[in-house]
Amino acid sequence: MSVRTVTQVITERGPTKGLDAASAFPRKDEELEQQPPGGDSASPETRIEQAEARTEQAETRTQQARVRTEQAEVRTEQAETRTEHARVRTELAEVRIEQAETRTEQAKTRTERAEARAEQAEARSEQEVQASQLDYRRLFQAAKEGILILDADTGQIADANRSLTEMLGFSLAELLNMPIWEVTAFKDAAANKAKFEQLHAQGYAPYENIPLETRDGRKITMEFVSSVYLAADRNVIQCNVRDVTERERAEETAVRLAAIVNSSEDAIIGKTREGIITSWNPGAEKVFGYSAKEAVGQSMLMLFPSECVGEEAEILARIARGENIEHFEAVRVGKNGKRIDVSVTVSRVVDRDHKTIGLSKIARDITARKRAEREVHRLNAELEQRVIERTAQLQAANKELESFSYSVSHDLRAPLRAIDGFSQAVQQDYAALLPEEGQRYLKTIREGAQRMGVLIDDLLTFSRLSRLPLTRGTINTNELVRALVKEMNPPGKDCHAAVELIDLPQSYGDAALLKQVWINLLSNALKYTRHRQGARIEIGAETKQGVTTWFVRDNGTGFDMCYADKLFGVFQRLHRAEDFEGTGVGLAIVQRIVQRHGGRIWADAAPDRGATFFFTLGDGTEE
Amino acid sequence: MTEPTAMEILLVEDNSQDAELALRVLRQANIANHITLARDGAEALEILFGNASPSPEVAPKVILLDLKLPKINGLEVLKRVKSDPRTKLIPVVVLTSSREQSDVVQSYRLGVNSYIVKPVDFERFADAVQKVGMYWLLLNQPPHVDE
Numbered sequence: 001m002s003v004r005t006v007t008q009v010i011t012e013r014g015p016t017k018g019l020d021a022a023s024a025f026p027r028k029d030e031e032l033e034q035q036p037p038g039g040d041s042a043s044p045e046t047r048i049e050q051a052e053a054r055t056e057q058a059e060t061r062t063q064q065a066r067v068r069t070e071q072a073e074v075r076t077e078q079a080e081t082r083t084e085h086a087r088v089r090t091e092l093a094e095v096r097i098e099q100a101e102t103r104t105e106q107a108k109t110r111t112e113r114a115e116a117r118a119e120q121a122e123a124r125s126e127q128e129v130q131a132s133q134l135d136y137r138r139l140f141q142a143a144k145e146g147i148l149i150l151d152a153d154t155g156q157i158a159d160a161n162r163s164l165t166e167m168l169g170f171s172l173a174e175l176l177n178m179p180i181w182e183v184t185a186f187k188d189a190a191a192n193k194a195k196f197e198q199l200h201a202q203g204y205a206p207y208e209n210i211p212l213e214t215r216d217g218r219k220i221t222m223e224f225v226s227s228v229y230l231a232a233d234r235n236v237i238q239c240n241v242r243d244v245t246e247r248e249r250a251e252e253t254a255v256r257l258a259a260i261v262n263s264s265e266d267a268i269i270g271k272t273r274e275g276i277i278t279s280w281n282p283g284a285e286k287v288f289g290y291s292a293k294e295a296v297g298q299s300m301l302m303l304f305p306s307e308c309v310g311e312e313a314e315i316l317a318r319i320a321r322g323e324n325i326e327h328f329e330a331v332r333v334g335k336n337g338k339r340i341d342v343s344v345t346v347s348r349v350v351d352r353d354h355k356t357i358g359l360s361k362i363a364r365d366i367t368a369r370k371r372a373e374r375e376v377h378r379l380n381a382e383l384e385q386r387v388i389e390r391t392a393q394l395q396a397a398n399k400e401l402e403s404f405s406y407s408v409s410h411d412l413r414a415p416l417r418a419i420d421g422f423s424q425a426v427q428q429d430y431a432a433l434l435p436e437e438g439q440r441y442l443k444t445i446r447e448g449a450q451r452m453g454v455l456i457d458d459l460l461t462f463s464r465l466s467r468l469p470l471t472r473g474t475i476n477t478n479e480l481v482r483a484l485v486k487e488m489n490p491p492g493k494d495c496h497a498a499v500e501l502i503d504l505p506q507s508y509g510d511a512a513l514l515k516q517v518w519i520n521l522l523s524n525a526l527k528y529t530r531h532r533q534g535a536r537i538e539i540g541a542e543t544k545q546g547v548t549t550w551f552v553r554d555n556g557t558g559f560d561m562c563y564a565d566k567l568f569g570v571f572q573r574l575h576r577a578e579d580f581e582g583t584g585v586g587l588a589i590v591q592r593i594v595q596r597h598g599g600r601i602w603a604d605a606a607p608d609r610g611a612t613f614f615f616t617l618g619d620g621t622e623e
Numbered sequence: 624m625t626e627p628t629a630m631e632i633l634l635v636e637d638n639s640q641d642a643e644l645a646l647r648v649l650r651q652a653n654i655a656n657h658i659t660l661a662r663d664g665a666e667a668l669e670i671l672f673g674n675a676s677p678s679p680e681v682a683p684k685v686i687l688l689d690l691k692l693p694k695i696n697g698l699e700v701l702k703r704v705k706s707d708p709r710t711k712l713i714p715v716v717v718l719t720s721s722r723e724q725s726d727v728v729q730s731y732r733l734g735v736n737s738y739i740v741k742p743v744d745f746e747r748f749a750d751a752v753q754k755v756g757m758y759w760l761l762l763n764q765p766p767h768v769d770e
Contacts, residue, residue: 415640
């Protein structure tokens, strides 16, 4: 365009090419000659004057002519210069014309190319439109959000993506061309007709948390964003629908968890990895006395007694190593300066990528428990002390008993022997001098002395049993008892009782002492069946839950159970000496031995119906 | 010197009744006629070591020793007898009322030759004394000190 304009301008100027200075001035000369016309008709003087005047005029004119000539010369020079300029310009113009022609040519080429490109572009954009439609379709179907396209004029559903149909449980076919307010899922929701019209008017409407019902009656919560826009030649409404049921549930859970934290009696404290408090529940307020406002932003160190300040660094270091701290018992200080015993659990709070974003600390006030523990500890120590003192007393008593029994064995026997010995000497040396009555008295004196000797022996045996240490081992009870039965109730004419003996399990204890137990029980059974026709003795054992109960049963005299508490007392007898001899020490000895083995002894009997003695032995711990 | 017969039994017994009964039994059984009685430990040691050195003739064939004695007790007497080369070969029989194991063990440690618990019953006491006398004086072969 501009090229063409330049060419035109140059062409229009073309005719000024032959213009020069001379041709420009002749009109001026013609003008001078015609002026003044009437001079020839005047006097000589006048004519002289006139001639002079004319001469002067001529001179003036000559002068003027000279000036004009000079001026003309100047102009000629100027014209020449201009001609020169014009020539240069003409040359330049010619060059420009050439350039312009070249440019025109180029422009033409360019135009042709542009046209070609435009054609290509058109073809491309057609492809692109097709591709973008495909992309859109793919996005539409693949979107996690449900997308619903409505006809903005009629409210009919024009399209719905897979997420939406899956979300609602309706097929696309069921939805298509239905006015949205007639779809049951939307019936009560934001998409009822009134809302639709409102949206239609405003062009955009976000709704939060709209409850919908799926085809199978499930209530779900939706977040709805709708907008109206022009597509092709008609208005459509696009609704983006997001199922926020999960999110709502998560929010609800968070609220519930927060409520739990808030209602906890324990102090639940959030802190940074550096130990700066970030959260502080009412439990913490209760335990430590600081309000959340006072505590948040402070260092945990404010809760540490000065001597425990090092603990925090240690706790943080352990946490940094990935350890959790559970039920760590420590002392902290509350706002009022009181020391509080706490059980502390510290754990890392991690985000989804297991990155530590802070620490949680749960502290339980165990001051009361600690106090109780200290009390128990004190009582235990006190008890221990008392046990020590009591043991010392017992040891002293034992020692006393030892020297007492020594003196009994030594000093009480001698007079008895003298009584017996000299009584016998009288019997031997002076029997002839004594009447029969006197001899009977001497006999009675000797019997009394002998009986007292037996009592002393039994008492000493009993006291020795309490003092001697036990030598435990495994005992073949079966063999032991069979041998004793054979010895104490020998077969033959002296046999007076039928002894029934089942296989007895092994026992564990002091062999000599347990033998004494069996001897005493067996001799009792034999003694008290002495007057019985068809005397029977049954010996057995029964093991229940790992504990063996041994028993010796007879069908002898028995006894009244109301005297059972006297049965095992030293020198306690339930029968008269005339009926059954004995010192009343046998069962006391049995009980003592059984008790020293950590066992128990008891009896079951009825007068004239026999008696059964049961006993157990402990597992090796002395009573 | 007028009695060339050596002391046969040294009975160390503080209880005069026991001593009398023992002497009666031994005499009745005709076991010994020369019995010396010491009433406490000190007297026993005086008899054994008193007049210069005890000659073999003075040494008893057996010592019947009670343990619980006034002044010096039986275990001390036993210790002195068994640790002195002049008397260590004399058989010592403890005849005591004590059946305490500590006494029995201690006596054997000190070298006692026999330990008899006096039976409380006189008849058994008499029987025991008689058997002890019979055994040590008649059955037992003592070493000859002068050999």
